[in-house]
Amino acid sequence: ETGVTQTPRHLVMGMTNKKSLKCEQHLGHNAMYWYKQSAKKPLELMFVYNFKEQTENNSVPSRFSPECPNSSHLFLHLHTLQPEDSALYLCASSQVITSGGHEQFFGPGTRLTVL
Amino acid sequence: GENVEQHPSTLSVQEGDSAVIKCTYSDSASNYFPWYKQELGKRPQLIIDIRSNVGEKKDQRIAVTLNKTAKHFSLHITETQPEDSAVYFCAVQGRYSSASKIIFGSGTRLSIRP
Numbered sequence: 001e002t003g004v005t006q007t008p009r010h011l012v013m014g015m016t017n018k019k020s021l022k023c024e025q026h027l028g029h030n031a032m033y034w035y036k037q038s039a040k041k042p043l044e045l046m047f048v049y050n051f052k053e054q055t056e057n058n059s060v061p062s063r064f065s066p067e068c069p070n071s072s073h074l075f076l077h078l079h080t081l082q083p084e085d086s087a088l089y090l091c092a093s094s095q096v097i098t099s100g101g102h103e104q105f106f107g108p109g110t111r112l113t114v115l
Numbered sequence: 116g117e118n119v120e121q122h123p124s125t126l127s128v129q130e131g132d133s134a135v136i137k138c139t140y141s142d143s144a145s146n147y148f149p150w151y152k153q154e155l156g157k158r159p160q161l162i163i164d165i166r167s168n169v170g171e172k173k174d175q176r177i178a179v180t181l182n183k184t185a186k187h188f189s190l191h192i193t194e195t196q197p198e199d200s201a202v203y204f205c206a207v208q209g210r211y212s213s214a215s216k217i218i219f220g221s222g223t224r225l226s227i228r229p
Binding site: 044045104 | 146147148149151157158159160161164166202204208217218219221222
């Protein structure tokens with residue numbers, strides 16, 4: 001498998017369930033991201049990890065809990081979600097360089113539906 | 116903090132005509148300006164980018180122009196084709212190496228009429 005992969009591709013869960021989204025990058029990058037994509041906010045950055053350390057949490061509710069055990073894997077743990085959390089969750093990776101901006105490589109996304 | 120506005124939200128052009136999408140930003144320290152294309156049901160992919168030390172960049176039918184003084188940059192697609200139909204996102208990133216500074220525009224849905 002090449003590039004950025006995400007599992008599962010589709011997930012339906014009740015508000016009391018606990019589930020996890022998984023992302024894996026095979027590009028040797030040192031940064032990984034979680035985005036939420038919905039009709040309201042097309043590409044909303046949630047979390048950023050540089051070298052396994054979380055560097056950004058964009059005021060995301062605590063019912064979303066990220067985990068980055070190494071530079072290739074990123075998880076998003078979900079618990080007691082709300083129906084408005086239904087969206088496409090995209091993972092991305094990039095190679096952070098000192099001279100600034102860098103291309104983001106996106107995974108295919110997980111389509112999440114909260115009932 | 117940085118604010119990015121993208122216009123128009125939807126755009127329909129005749130095949131063969133040109134399409135222009137514009138983004139404005141607020142932070143003068145921003146120095147990297149990528150454009151991503153997202154086809155229906157697919158992931159966003161980078162199509163072109165520009166850095167603040169360059170005013171224009173071109174790649175075949177796609178070009179991006181940057182006006183640092185006015186703090187806006189634009190995507191130009193010439194000789195549009197059906198496969199250009201997609202949602203296009205601009206983005207802005209600061210001079211720092213941290214990835215946390217990237218902000219995306221709200222997207223433009225481009226439709227190419229046959």
